[in-house]
Amino acid sequence: MIMDGMTSGTAWRDIGRLDEVPCLGSRVVATPRGKIAVFRTRDDRVFALEDRCPHNGGPLSQGIVHGNHVTCPLHNWVIALATGEAVAPDIGCAPTIPTQVRQDRILLLLPYAMS
Amino acid sequence: MNMMHRRERLIVVGNGMAGMRTVEELLKRDPIRYQITVFGAEPHINYDRIALSSVLAGDKEIGQITIHSLAWYAENGIQLCAGDPVVSIDRVAKTVTSESGRTEPYDRLLLAAGSRPIVPPIPGLELTGVCAFRDIADVEQMIAASTEHRRAIVIGGGLLGLEAANGLLKRGMSVAVVHLTDTLMERQLDGAAGRLLQRELDERGLNFFMNGQTEEIFGGERVEGVRLADGREVPGDLVCMAIGIRPSIDLARACDLDINRGIVVHDDLRTSDPDIFAVGECAEHRGKTYGLVAPLYEMAKICADHLAGDETTSTAYAGTILFTKLKVTGVDVFSAGALAGGEESGELTYNDTARQIYKKLVVRDGKIDGVVLYGDVADSNWYLELLRKGEDITPFQDAILFGQSVVAAMGKVKPLSVANFADDYQICGCNGVCKGTITQAIAEKRLTTLEGVRQHTKASASCGSCTGLVESLLIATVGDAAAKPKPGGMCRCTMLTHEEVRTRIAADALKTIPQTMQALGWANTDGCHSCRPALNFYLLCAWPGEYRDDEQSRFINERAHANIQKDGTFSVIPRMWGGVTNAKELRAIADVVEKYDIPSVKVTGGQRIDMLGVPKDQLPAVWRDLNAAGMVSGHAYGKALRTVKTCVGSEWCRFGTQDSTAMGIALERMTWGSWHPHKVKLAVSGCPRNCAESTIKDFGVIAVDSGWELHVGGNGGIKLRGTDFLCKVGTQAEVLEYCGAFLQLYREEARYLDRTASWIEQVGLDYVKSQIVDDQAGRKLLHARFLHAQQFAQTDPWAERANSESQSREFHALARVS
Numbered sequence: 002m003i004m005d006g007m008t009s010g011t012a013w014r015d016i017g018r019l020d021e022v023p024c025l026g027s028r029v030v031a032t033p034r035g036k037i038a039v040f041r042t043r044d045d046r047v048f049a050l051e052d053r054c055p056h057n058g059g060p061l062s063q064g065i066v067h068g069n070h071v072t073c074p075l076h077n078w079v080i081a082l083a084t085g086e087a088v089a090p091d092i093g094c095a096p097t098i099p100t101q102v103r104q105d106r107i108l109l110l111l112p113y114a115m116s
Numbered sequence: 117m118n119m120m121h122r123r124e125r126l127i128v129v130g131n132g133m134a135g136m137r138t139v140e141e142l143l144k145r146d147p148i149r150y151q152i153t154v155f156g157a158e159p160h161i162n163y164d165r166i167a168l169s170s171v172l173a174g175d176k177e178i179g180q181i182t183i184h185s186l187a188w189y190a191e192n193g194i195q196l197c198a199g200d201p202v203v204s205i206d207r208v209a210k211t212v213t214s215e216s217g218r219t220e221p222y223d224r225l226l227l228a229a230g231s232r233p234i235v236p237p238i239p240g241l242e243l244t245g246v247c248a249f250r251d252i253a254d255v256e257q258m259i260a261a262s263t264e265h266r267r268a269i270v271i272g273g274g275l276l277g278l279e280a281a282n283g284l285l286k287r288g289m290s291v292a293v294v295h296l297t298d299t300l301m302e303r304q305l306d307g308a309a310g311r312l313l314q315r316e317l318d319e320r321g322l323n324f325f326m327n328g329q330t331e332e333i334f335g336g337e338r339v340e341g342v343r344l345a346d347g348r349e350v351p352g353d354l355v356c357m358a359i360g361i362r363p364s365i366d367l368a369r370a371c372d373l374d375i376n377r378g379i380v381v382h383d384d385l386r387t388s389d390p391d392i393f394a395v396g397e398c399a400e401h402r403g404k405t406y407g408l409v410a411p412l413y414e415m416a417k418i419c420a421d422h423l424a425g426d427e428t429t430s431t432a433y434a435g436t437i438l439f440t441k442l443k444v445t446g447v448d449v450f451s452a453g454a455l456a457g458g459e460e461s462g463e464l465t466y467n468d469t470a471r472q473i474y475k476k477l478v479v480r481d482g483k484i485d486g487v488v489l490y491g492d493v494a495d496s497n498w499y500l501e502l503l504r505k506g507e508d509i510t511p512f513q514d515a516i517l518f519g520q521s522v523v524a525a526m527g528k529v530k531p532l533s534v535a536n537f538a539d540d541y542q543i544c545g546c547n548g549v550c551k552g553t554i555t556q557a558i559a560e561k562r563l564t565t566l567e568g569v570r571q572h573t574k575a576s577a578s579c580g581s582c583t584g585l586v587e588s589l590l591i592a593t594v595g596d597a598a599a600k601p602k603p604g605g606m607c608r609c610t611m612l613t614h615e616e617v618r619t620r621i622a623a624d625a626l627k628t629i630p631q632t633m634q635a636l637g638w639a640n641t642d643g644c645h646s647c648r649p650a651l652n653f654y655l656l657c658a659w660p661g662e663y664r665d666d667e668q669s670r671f672i673n674e675r676a677h678a679n680i681q682k683d684g685t686f687s688v689i690p691r692m693w694g695g696v697t698n699a700k701e702l703r704a705i706a707d708v709v710e711k712y713d714i715p716s717v718k719v720t721g722g723q724r725i726d727m728l729g730v731p732k733d734q735l736p737a738v739w740r741d742l743n744a745a746g747m748v749s750g751h752a753y754g755k756a757l758r759t760v761k762t763c764v765g766s767e768w769c770r771f772g773t774q775d776s777t778a779m780g781i782a783l784e785r786m787t788w789g790s791w792h793p794h795k796v797k798l799a800v801s802g803c804p805r806n807c808a809e810s811t812i813k814d815f816g817v818i819a820v821d822s823g824w825e826l827h828v829g830g831n832g833g834i835k836l837r838g839t840d841f842l843c844k845v846g847t848q849a850e851v852l853e854y855c856g857a858f859l860q861l862y863r864e865e866a867r868y869l870d871r872t873a874s875w876i877e878q879v880g881l882d883y884v885k886s887q888i889v890d891d892q893a894g895r896k897l898l899h900a901r902f903l904h905a906q907q908f909a910q911t912d913p914w915a916e917r918a919n920s921e922s923q924s925r926e927f928h929a930l931a932r933v934s
Contacts, residue, residue, distance in 0.1 A: 016933065030931045036929075059684065063732075065672075
């Protein structure tokens, strides 16, 4: 995980309250580089993935969240939230975005706009 | 004192598995030589420590893992001092002193104090909710925590840590595992097998934090989580430390016995003091310490030989080839010997990525030097036998990975199916049960089930890894009389069938998904994408008006009330009652298409209009505009009542015999909004020409001069199925009653995702007729239940979401960042 935010061109960005993401659900964060799906598990862990299934680009944010996985709504690929990896026998990986929850705020480590 | 009459005194330090197994072996060899006193730190009688995993996982009670009862100690004249550990040894005076101040003399002393969990020097160890996974007290603490808290963290992804994690998961906790390296069980598994294991456990719901060095446990009074060296934080209310064990050597050190990592013992299990022996986890033999049960039992035998013997006794402990099986049911992992080839050895590997099977043999000088198996461990005993005996495998090396049966079929080795095992072949390593004992019990007790064999022989009753062998033996012994396992369950989360789940929901008054999963012992805490929507429907159907629909258990289309398309946009189809529309509705649709720049508009097969390519965040606005023109959701996206297709009927058609359009509208008004196991389509045709294609619908109506013919179970989809003729009725009211009753019967009895067509093929048309046609009272009750449920279902989901900010949250981005 990249921790030295500023020097590497990334920074922790506050993107909302924990309770704005439904438990066992997902919300989308729109960025210039595309959508990010932010997931909340039953135990209030938060994960973020690029909102594109490694299979066919399906919106993972629209899938059913179970345990620490999400099932893509298009063709039922199951993706591990922590790693973005597809569950066997499927092979592929959705890029992950580091997350933190601080005082019920969700933070994502995002590229920092230099302008 | 007459020495001939004084029994020698043996003191055993440690009331665990190693010490008591040694005593047991000693009593077999010489039951009277020693007067035995046992000191134990734990306030319990001797129990099976390896079964603590099963206790934690809820498969056993603490009472079931006791090895020796108090009566056993008494019968054998053993004095037990439980809860009173020895604190010092005086080798000159030959006495031990316990914590309570009791001093006892010995002639021989057996050290079997076991080991202690390794605890790293980090802050936060004193917080409430931090424990190890070593003894009954730890397990009791974990079980108590699982009833009050939700999140557990296990530090250590080795054998012990994974068993702890699995147990806590089965107790309903969400479990994170923090592991120092990038491979689970890296001492037993290579990278490939470790990754497969991680994937499997990940699928079961464990969260892995690999390459995680725990730096701090933080919290107030109770633990709140752990912080890793790289800054990651893992929240949790229980922290279980399972990073390893360290031999207990403090006593030995204090009395100047030779120690290293453990208490150094020779091949006769004597320490540097010939009157003091050491066995089990506290002992170090030829530079090795052991933490598994098999070596401990081997040591016990040799140690007992020497305790019972004299200076001429020559048996020697030569070390144990370790093998490992993970005690997590359904995860097949086996490892023994070397993990990887070196300069003088090679590796054979077999890797079936589709079936998740991985096998690796390390081969040195034509002999097996190590085995790693994942996913298929059927040949583990064979490989282990070849490894132990150092047999030359060169004649069949090219086929060895395909297993013993293939090699045997090639005529290279004797087939060694379980039936051919010798009677003294040990089947169950945990309980030391041989094949002969099991076959004898099967014959004498007329056993036909695995459970029976477990109860009578204890085989497969501890870790369960020999369950497959015991089952094969049962089948080989009694043939077809062996009880067959039940057919598969709803999904990987449960062994229960759909029908069993529905029965239990009604019988046990289960009213929420978590409650159902807990009561029925779901394997995964949150279920999966397959069972959650099914449970949501079953509960909705069982408790109308009472069950609160779980949005997060619905497929996206039913959550967003629109149909997801391949590009992630949605399609919107408003209801057109009976396929009838008007200028106002068409104008509103046209306006919406222009206003929101909807790229595509199409007439559907169900006589409605489909607007395709609407981004999710525009759905509420589109719906608001459609609602304003009086249109509601067409449920074209759901396992729900879809369309009622009609022809123009007697109002316009020169062949029409009845007003099929009005009949269709009446049916749609009654049935709209209803949820079903799968989609449901209706149609009404005004004459036998059947222009509305009623005979390929779930419930089709065809008007004839004298009334209405009712047809059921048709499907025009993947597998074309014409309807079955149900009956003929006279009035519109009867059509409605039969339709409602039929749909309710389907809702109550069909499996989720079965269309009426496949349901009828399963239950038979005669059954449906008996319920709907023959049983008038039953039909009326079914119809009444349908109407009752409809009271709560007929709310336009579009209006709810278009007009409520909280309900429309689903449709908007949480944030936009630049």
